[in-house]
Amino acid sequence: MTRVRQINTMCLFMVAYLLSYIDRQILALLIGPIQSDLLLSDTQFACLNGLAFSLLYAILGFPLASMSDRYPRPPIIVGGVILWSLATMACGLCNSFWSLFLCRVLVGLGEAALAPAVYSYIADTVPRERLAGTLAFFFLGSFLGSGCAFLFGGWLLAFVQQHHFMILHAWQICFMVVGLPGIFLGIIIALTVHEPSCRTVPARPATTSVAISFFRNHRTFFSLHMLGYTLLAVTLFSLFSWMPAQMMRIHHMSHTELGLTLGIIVIVAGCGGAFTSGWLIDILTKRGLWYAPQLVASSAAFAASIPLVISVTTMNTHLAIISFSVAFFFASFPMPPSATVLQIAVPAPMRARFSAAMLFCNAIGGLSGGSLLIGALNDHVFHSAASIGTSIALVAGTASILGGVLLLLCIPSYRTLCNGLGRMERISDMPALQEVV
Structure with missing residues (x-):
């Protein structure tokens, strides 16, 4: 694959990730009108924003990842992009909690196909010394997409409300508009992106039992790694999901003001954090610091905690915005190292499935669990919409x-695993790999 084609492919993948986050995050901005029209509680809204999306996203991520380990990945990516885009547009036709729940489930199913296939594709085409930086570029799509959802979603909602579309509610039209671009992107990827010629699919692909055995032999590392990043996903997705409600309820921002403020913060601070994280990991790795991913991610996690609490507990709007910007900058750091480590530490025939396992933990624990816990605390412990900041904190x-x-x-367990991987990389046939793992 030529350098130019590689760049074009990475840009298309990043745009796909961008659109996926627009389609999943637009719901958070529309919390007010949706709750008003459908008479939803905070817990019900958390189910739509977290549980509904993560249900099939998490479960079907495994078979889709297994397909990515064995079959050409571009068709899998294209199918996912078109499915989640159609499902997002279908959200605009919903008029009840359960119909919207079902469409959000289908959005999650489509998006489950993207990340594991792209991770595996990147790992096959990018040198290890540039892996973290390349994955960081891909992750920029998540923050650009979320930022655009806030930035243009607020404007779009205001525009639709002003023009009084009588057939559908304004929030329904927003869903239909933001879902449409994904259809065209899916067609472009189908026509321009092809499986790399350098990829070698083993005659005997790694079975699920082999992958499970590998996990068990290194369960200390994988347990700590996945649980740690799941907790950091709770932090990031809590800010994504509930900060709009905090700003509207406590600081009385309009949808337009909120979209502009959060859109700029998410784009600038989120992209800056993801890029800085990938850059630091690549630099430190080149200098021989083998545990650079863990060091960068853990340092950022500690740095995010204090400004996060300040941002959701202060009554000063300016202080809330500034501290949220700092917290979001550091909260975005863990995304590149979480994927980078798995691409390094897992043999190629199993990468997509381990990536799916990581995404499963992030979806169930980070997106669904964290969001539901915040909604439940607000509804059943504090019994006040104004206590949302305390729940987030x-x-x-x-x-x-x-x-x-x-x-x-x-x-320590990461070092042990990497030492073992150095031996496994010299083994070319799957029977030998099964004996090692």
Whole structure:
């Protein structure tokens, strides 16, 4: 694959990730009108924003990842992009909690196909010394997409409300508009992206039992790694999901003001954090610091906790915005190292499935569990919409500190695993690999 084609492919993947986050995050901005029109509680909204999306996203990520380990990955990516885009547009036709729940489930199913296939594709085409930086570029799509969802979603909602579309609610039209570009992107990827010629699929692919055996032999590392990054996902997704509600309820921002403020913060601080994280890991790795991913991620987790708590507990709007920007910058650091480590530490025939396992933990624990816990605390413990900041601080702040501690604890087992991987990389046939793992 030529350098130019590689860059074009990475840009298309990043745009796909961008659109996926627009389609999943637009719901958080539309919390007010959706709750008003469908009469939803905070817990029900958390189910739509977290559980519904993560249900099939987490479960079907494994068979889709297994397909990515064995079959050409571009068709899998294209199918996922088109499915989640159609499902997002279908959200605009919903008029009840359960119909919207079902469409959000289908959005999650489509997006489950993207990340494991792209991780595996990148690992096959990018040298290890540039892996973290390349993955960081891919992850920029998540923050650009979320930022665009806030930035243009607020403007779009205001525009639709002003023009009084009588057939559908304004939030329904927003879903239909943001889902449409993914259809065209899927067609472009189908026509331009092809499986790399350098990829070698083993005659006997790694079976699920082999992958499970590999996990068990290194269970200390994988348990600490996945649990640690799941807790950090709780922090990041809590800010994604509930900060719009915090800003509207406590600081009385309009949808337009909120979209502009959060959109700029997510794009600038999120992209800056992901890029800085990948850059630091690549630099430190080249200098011989083998545990650079854990060091960078854990340091950022500790750094995010204090400004996070300040941002959701202060009544000063300016202080809330500034501290949220700092917290979000550091909260975005863990995304590149979480994927980078798995691409390094897992043999190629099993990478996509281990990536799916990581995404499963992030979806169930980080997106669904964290969001549901915040909604439940607000509904059943504090019994007040105005207490949303306290709920966020308790859940996201605690998760950030605990996640950082676990990543530091997994450093010794990471070294043991990497030493073993150095031996495994010299083994070319799967029977030998099965004996080693």
